[in-house]
Amino acid sequence: MTQDPLVIPGVNLWAIAPEMVMVAGAMGILVLGAGFKKSHPLILMAGALATLLGAAIAAILALGQGSGFAFDGTIAMDGFAGFLKLVIIASAAVSVLAGYDYIQRERAAAPEYLGLLMLATTGMMLMAAAADLITVFLALETFSLALYVMAAFRRQRLDSQEGAFKYFLSGSFASAFFLYGVALTYGGTGTTRLEGIATSLSEGLKPGTEVLVFSGLALLLVGLAFKVAAVPFHMWTPDVYQGAPAPVTGFMAAGSKVAGFAVLLRALYTGFHELVTDWQPILIALALITMIFGSVVAVAQTNVKRMLAYSSIAHSGFLLIGVIAANQRGLSGALFYLGSYSFVIVGSFAVIYAVGRAGESRVELNDYRGLWNRQPFMAVALAVMLVSLAGVPPTAGFWAKLEVFLAAVEAGQVPLVVAALLSSVVAVFFYLRVIVLMFLQEEEWTKEVPDTGATSGLAAAVGLAVVAVLGVYPTPLLDFARQASLVLFR
Amino acid sequence: MTLESYFPILLFAVLVTIFGVLSLVFSRLLGPDNPNPAKLAPYECGITPVEGSVAERLPVRFYVIAMLFIIFDVETVFLYPWAVVFRRLGIAGAIEMAVFVALLFGAYVYVWRRGGFDWEEIETGERAAGEVTHV
């Protein structure tokens, strides 16, 4: 029984070269580091950083290979994917730096920490490149499963377990909705490729299948809104942020937002672009309640990690404005926003780690009283990053918001932008409160020597430097984002 | 599709039945037969059977082993479609599957070296496998 050989379609290893490097590194660290030699965490960290560097180089080289699809249209290779992959790699690297101190202080398992972090990074990178809903699902689960475990990393602590538990339950619940959406979309359009969906939507649907596509799209949006923590799918966010170790939280906040918005942008701008008038109103409603709810509830928080969790919910709302704009400026603005936000949030959580003490204590607002006297560098770094989160010029966060809002104005969404500006004003209040506490208040308790290592300081410094440089000179990253956004508009 | 093409399945079913019957018969004929209370207990391996409700809690380590088994077991599902067409896939298909199996093997080595398969807890420093949770 001989048959013709099957043609294995379009293998282009450049498209997944960064991911391949990451998986090899992660497996190496897990198998060798945990199994055979009890390696010093410093060696493991060097290995992780080297792998991330290798992946970054591979991603940059892949950018030079032109754009297109690989593996029969399941994986995209373009500037959009390259830009977001580099952002994810960078925030993972900063998180590795902060995590090294954490591993030392808490005597946490270094190979698992680094290995899971790298596998999560791989999944997020794949999200940025996924051009098929199957690939999206695989990538989504790859990074989610790793993050569920990382959220439970302080496994003796009740709040860490509880955060992980809630994250897992709501996460897999949302995944199931996402999958049902994929199944319905497949039934309606006959394919799971985003390009194929776009073609079949523009050719017009067969009568009777519209309902499948529309309900499929709605369920897809539920799943993705959960990942980016948009209200009303945000319930897990504060608990997970509070429960997870601070360096993990930073990475989670940056990475899952980048990955979620990557798929949201690619799916809505290419696959479902035909239905723009249908998904826009849904997203407008989501964006409105997300921004307002996040900003208002953050004011009531006394725990800094929870406060940043609600702040990250609010930022999801602002990012959604870029998606809603549905023009090229919205896309490039959202990309720039994701880039700057990732650095800021990873850097902020490095500071939160450094201010805290063993067992993730001292994360209440009151613990930041008089920080300037104890840890002046950390106080300055956090202040600058909070100012950037608030979107005050001249910081990276200001340019990001400006781009996104201008894109929405171009698209005629003026009321939405007004609401966004108002909730930004509310948000300024709680960012400023922390800064006032750090610089203007006297500390109430006795001085003690901080027990933080050097690498979390380095992580904070990277975040600070990026915010400052992008604030004064955002042009290079903006240009990169504009170029990256071109591929989805052909 | 004629009925003849189902002949291998029939053959397979007959062989399986013969093998099963023969095993039972020969173990009955050849095995020494000296029953005692311990051997007649439901679990020959020595676990005391649960009295009363069967909804008794089991030690957590059963779950750990079961979870590990399920994960590795289910991954083999990818081998079936591959096996159906592997001749037609040629060398590229073999390489792809080799990569997949190598990754699985890496995971296996990790679990093994971290003590995931240890029934008794050997290392005292870190509890890897679990503890009895009778309440």
Place this chain on the structure above:
Amino acid sequence: MMPVTWVLLLSAFLFSVGVYGVLARRNAVLILMSIEVMLTAVNINLVAFNAMLKDVEMMGQIFALFIITIAAAEIGVGLAIVILIYRNRTTVTVDEVSLMKW
């Protein structure tokens, strides 16, 4: 041949059973099982659509295979977390896992 609508109805029913289970059950292990039921519903859907569309690429069936494996991995992680909680609190009732609110 059976109309595909029936299969879709079965799948929708199963999915709803799963959703109800996740929302109404209080035992963490039963919630995990409900999530599995939801994923099974998705698999039925995919395979039914694959047959309906006469898809030569077999996308639906391939996707179902991926869902089966990922679901196994997911349930592994989920059970591990549940066991972790059980060790510390000797309960897996979700109502009692609520240190943090708002």
